Amino acid sequence: MAVDQLSEVFSALADPTRRAILRRLTDGDATVAELAAPFSVSQPAISRHLKVLEQVGLISRSRRATARLSHLEAEPLREAVGWLMDYRAYWSASYHRLDGLLDGLLDELKDES
Amino acid sequence: MKVIAEPGLPQVIITREFAAPRELLFRAYTEPELLARWLGPDSLTLTVNQLDVRHGGRWRWTHYDADGKAYVFHGLYHGTPSPERIVQTYEFGERPGHVYLNTITFEEHDGTTTLRQNTVFQTVEERDGYVRADMETGIRASMAKLDDLVTRLAKEA
Numbered sequence: 001m002a003v004d005q006l007s008e009v010f011s012a013l014a015d016p017t018r019r020a021i022l023r024r025l026t027d028g029d030a031t032v033a034e035l036a037a038p039f040s041v042s043q044p045a046i047s048r049h050l051k052v053l054e055q056v057g058l059i060s061r062s063r064r065a066t067a068r069l070s071h072l073e074a075e076p077l078r079e080a081v082g083w084l085m086d087y088r089a090y091w092s093a094s095y096h097r098l099d100g101l102l103d104g105l106l107d108e109l110k111d112e113s
Numbered sequence: 114m115k116v117i118a119e120p121g122l123p124q125v126i127i128t129r130e131f132a133a134p135r136e137l138l139f140r141a142y143t144e145p146e147l148l149a150r151w152l153g154p155d156s157l158t159l160t161v162n163q164l165d166v167r168h169g170g171r172w173r174w175t176h177y178d179a180d181g182k183a184y185v186f187h188g189l190y191h192g193t194p195s196p197e198r199i200v201q202t203y204e205f206g207e208r209p210g211h212v213y214l215n216t217i218t219f220e221e222h223d224g225t226t227t228l229r230q231n232t233v234f235q236t237v238e239e240r241d242g243y244v245r246a247d248m249e250t251g252i253r254a255s256m257a258k259l260d261d262l263v264t265r266l267a268k269e270a
Contacts, residue, residue: 010118010120010121010241011120011121013120014119014120014121087116087118087125088114088116089154090153090154091114091116091129091230092114093154093155094151094152094153094154095114095129095131095151095228097150097151098131098138099132100151101141101150101151102131102133102137102138102141103133105137105141105147106133106137
């Protein structure tokens with residue numbers, strides 16, 4: 001994924017309504033009306049959120065009769081999670097080793113005193 | 114450990130507590146033989162080439178992977194490094210001119226030190242791209258767990 005696309009995915013994920021829409025889509029494809037039902041926002045507002053999600057590749061949309069179906073696309077989400085995990089893993093592993101080193105240094109100080 | 118990377122901001126903030134006084138953390142950050150023992154991913158070996166711990170002093174270290182490929186990072190200290198605060202610029206050897214600024218603060222209460230690392234990049238794209246490239250090792254190893262995580266992330270409202 002291009003880096004600018006990655007930051008667009010992060011922007012898209014920053015909105016709680018859009019994350020709730022993604023959560024709903026993990027249970028299967030849904031129409032705009034179905035996605036709007038749990039929220040106190042209008043269908044056009046949901047449509048705008050869907051447009052954002054579609055633009056960054058987090059969902060794709062198809063037609064079923066007169067309704068438009070939204071489908072969750074896992075790959076960009078996977079990459080966004082992967083990025084966060086790697087950064088976290090790097091520092092988490094480093095700090096974990098630092099804990100051990102500090103323990104050793106503390107023991108040395110105790111032995112000296 | 115808490116990692117904050119807000120969308121649209123060219124910044125990453127990490128906070129982490131350590132059960133040690135900040136003087137010891139300062140030593141772990143500024144003594145070459147100590148730094149080499151903890152910094153970096155498990156898969157890489159760290160060689161500390163230079164740590165000139167003073168205002169305007171240069172630092173340089175090299176990560177080596179299992180095949181011996183070297184990843185050099187270098188930069189300068191800004192302001193006199195102390196157990197309260199270390200400010201340093203970073204540049205990856207293969208990308209001159211792409212610089213980020215790290216401010217590390219150590220706050221001690223009752224023998225526990227809270228480390229806060231604030232990293233500021235030149236642009237949001239730099240942050241998203243540079244940090245990701247820097248952390249590329251391990252992506253493949255963690256792929257298996259990702260499907261799970263994707264579902265969980267999507268389910269976190």
